[in-house]
Amino acid sequence: MSKNILVTGGAGYIGSHTVLQLLLGGYKVIKMVGIVGISLIIDKLLLVQRGNTLIIKQSYWVVRFDAVIHFAGLKAVGESVEKPLLYYDNNVIGTITLLEVMAAHGCKNLVFSSSATVYGWPKEVPCTEESPLSAVNPYGRTKLFIEEICRDVHHSDPEWKIILLRYFNPVGAHPSGHIGEDPRGIPNNLMPFVQQVAVGRRPALTVFGNDYATKDGTGVRDYIHVVDLADGHIAALRKLSDPKIELAFNPTSYAIIGCEVYNLGTGKGTSVLEMVAAFERASGKKIPLVMAGRRAGDAEIVYASTKKAECELDWRARYGIEEMCRDQWNWASKNPYGYGSPESNGVMK
Ligand code: UD1
Numbered sequence: 001m002s003k004n005i006l007v008t009g010g011a012g013y014i015g016s017h018t019v020l021q022l023l024l025g026g027y028k029v030i031k032m033v034g035i036v037g038i039s040l041i042i043d044k045l046l047l048v049q050r051g052n053t054l055i056i057k058q059s060y061w062v063v064r065f066d067a068v069i070h071f072a073g074l075k076a077v078g079e080s081v082e083k084p085l086l087y088y089d090n091n092v093i094g095t096i097t098l099l100e101v102m103a104a105h106g107c108k109n110l111v112f113s114s115s116a117t118v119y120g121w122p123k124e125v126p127c128t129e130e131s132p133l134s135a136v137n138p139y140g141r142t143k144l145f146i147e148e149i150c151r152d153v154h155h156s157d158p159e160w161k162i163i164l165l166r167y168f169n170p171v172g173a174h175p176s177g178h179i180g181e182d183p184r185g186i187p188n189n190l191m192p193f194v195q196q197v198a199v200g201r202r203p204a205l206t207v208f209g210n211d212y213a214t215k216d217g218t219g220v221r222d223y224i225h226v227v228d229l230a231d232g233h234i235a236a237l238r239k240l241s242d243p244k245i246e247l248a249f250n251p252t253s254y255a256i257i258g259c260e261v262y263n264l265g266t267g268k269g270t271s272v273l274e275m276v277a278a279f280e281r282a283s284g285k286k287i288p289l290v291m292a293g294r295r296a297g298d299a300e301i302v303y304a305s306t307k308k309a310e311c312e313l314d315w316r317a318r319y320g321i322e323e324m325c326r327d328q329w330n331w332a333s334k335n336p337y338g339y340g341s342p343e344s345n346g347v348m349k
Contacts, residue, residue, distance in 0.1 A: 004028045004064060005237065006107075008098065009071030013181040014113065014170055018069065018230040020179070025234050030065070067109035067240055068102055069233055070095065073142070076188055077117075077297065080139035091142035092149070099153055108160040111236045112150060114143050116168045116222070116265070116302055125269070126305035129166070129261050136297045147261065154259035161257045163236040168222035168265030168304050170229050172324035173331035180331030181226075182338030191223075194276060195328060198285040199336035205287055207272055209294035214301060218272035222265040222303035225319035225327070232264040235315035265304025266317040275321060282325035283333070 005027050009015040022029045073091045074080070080087040095112070102108060119127045120134035135141040147164050154160045171191040173180030187193040196202045210217035239257060270278075276287050310316050336342075 002026050002028050003066040003237070003241070004030065006030050006065045006068045007071065008068065009073065009113075012071055014167070014226060014229060015069075015071040016179050017174055017226045018071070018233045020174060021227070021230040021234055027237075065105075065107045067111065067237055068098065068107060069111045069113075069237075070098060071113045073113065075115075075139060077137050077139050078188065080142075081137055084138040087138045087142050088145075091139075092145050095146050096149065099149070103157075108157070109240045110150070110160070110162045111233055111240070112146065112162065112164050114147055114164045114166045114261070115140070116166050116263070116304065118144050118147065118166060119299075119302065121299040122302055125301050126267060126303050127263065128305040129263060129308050151259045158258060160259070161240050162259040163240060163257065164259070164261040165232060165236060166261060166263050166304075167229060168224050168263070168302070170226045171223045172225040172227070172319070172327045174227060175327050175330065177327075177330040177334040180328065180335065180338070182335075182340070190221075190272060190275065191279070191324075191328060194279050194287055195332040197287050198279065198283050198329070199332055201336070203288065204290045205276065206290045206292045208292055208298060210291050211294075212300045214271055216271050216273045219298055220269040220271050220301040220303065222268060223270055223275065223321060223324055224264060224266050224317055225324045227327075228266075228317040228319055229264055232262075232309065232313070232315050235309070235313040236262070239313055260312075262309040262313060263304040263306060264309060264315075264317075265306055266320070267304055267306040268320075269301055269303040270321055275325075278321045279325045279329065282322065283329040 005022055007015055007019055007022070007029055010019045010029070019029050072094065074087055099110075102110065116127065117140040118133045118135065119131055120136055120140070122131060124131065133144060135144050150160075150162045150164060154162055169189075171181075181192050181195075183189070183192050187196060190205075193202065194205055197205050207218055209219060212219055214220045239260075242257070276289070279285075280287055306316060
């Protein structure tokens with residue numbers, strides 16, 4: 001029997017790829033936003049708080065959902081430093097409202113988008129789910145707070161089954177080339193910036209720091225193909241509906257889903273220069289580099305331990321950086337201005 005899944009932020013980068021994998025997997029999906037972006041959902045959720053409860057409930061809860069995947073949220077680190085209240089409002093209050101509406105409708109299965117940012121500057125790599133947590137900016141703190149809120153909600157009512165997925169660095173695009181990442185304004189993240197240099201929208205990539213204690217001096221991250229990441233959500237949904245997890249007295253505690261956290265990464269660290277070289281090979285384009293100082297708040301080396309997700313979700317990333325760059329270039333070369341146009345310099349009308 002197919003399951004109904006509500007996806008918030010389903011038009012975003014990771015959300016849109018996950019919606020596609022869900023549909024291919026036979027799920028029925030309701031996205032809470034169109035292509036206009038993630039803020040609409042948050043606005044609508046906030047309306048619930050502001051007294052339009054009935055309207056929102058009627059418009060979205062006419063079908064019974066088996067689970068919710070909650071992507072919607074703001075994610076620009078710099079903006080979160082300038083506008084912390086905006087981030088706490090959208091991300092934290094938005095999630096609380098969603099949890100309230102879910103509880104009111106008896107849907108207590110949730111998959112939440114957390115981030116490797118909760119590991120801060122890791123003292124040891126790979127990061128395991130038990131590694132110490134910290135946040136160095138308001139965006140990261142919203143992820144930490146929401147994780148804690150989810151744990152409290154589960155403790156207060158064990159009917160809640162929640163999976164917190166800590167994403168490492170999602171890159172690439174669907175192999176079809178029809179959907180991909182299309183950030184507004186100047187990209188904050190490495191690969192969207194590289195992509196815009198490759199299509200001629202920006203002159204050069206600024207490398208933030210080449211004096212780290214890494215193989216070539218540049219920062220090391222765990223890049224993961226967005227389709228692998230999307231599949232991680234299907235694995236999480238499978239886990240939520242696994243009958244074994246109903247056995248609260250199951251002696252193997254990992255089989256019980258209460259509020260559980262999983263890393264989604266490849267377990268491999270790649271430097272900025274290695275990633276640029278891989279993209280140059282995939283695209284045949286030269287990416288001019290400008291060496292600059294470190295970016296405030298950047299960690300030196302971050303990569304995941306993937307053991308827990310492999311053992312308990314039966315999921316592992318299939319693609320390496322070559323495929324990530326190939327698919328990202330396929331998307332970029334077909335859509336050099338993303339979902340926008342050259343006249344709008346990529347900004348969607
Ligand atoms: C960043 C955020 C993190 C967020 C994640 C979302 C910061 C400090 N961290 O992670 O909170 O969860 O994005 O995907 O913003 N780099 C350059 N030049 C650039 C851009 C990046 O050299 O123009 C380097 C960075 O220094 C880093 C690596 O590329 O070493 C990856 O950067 P990025 O893609 O921004 O990801 P994170 O910093 O890991």
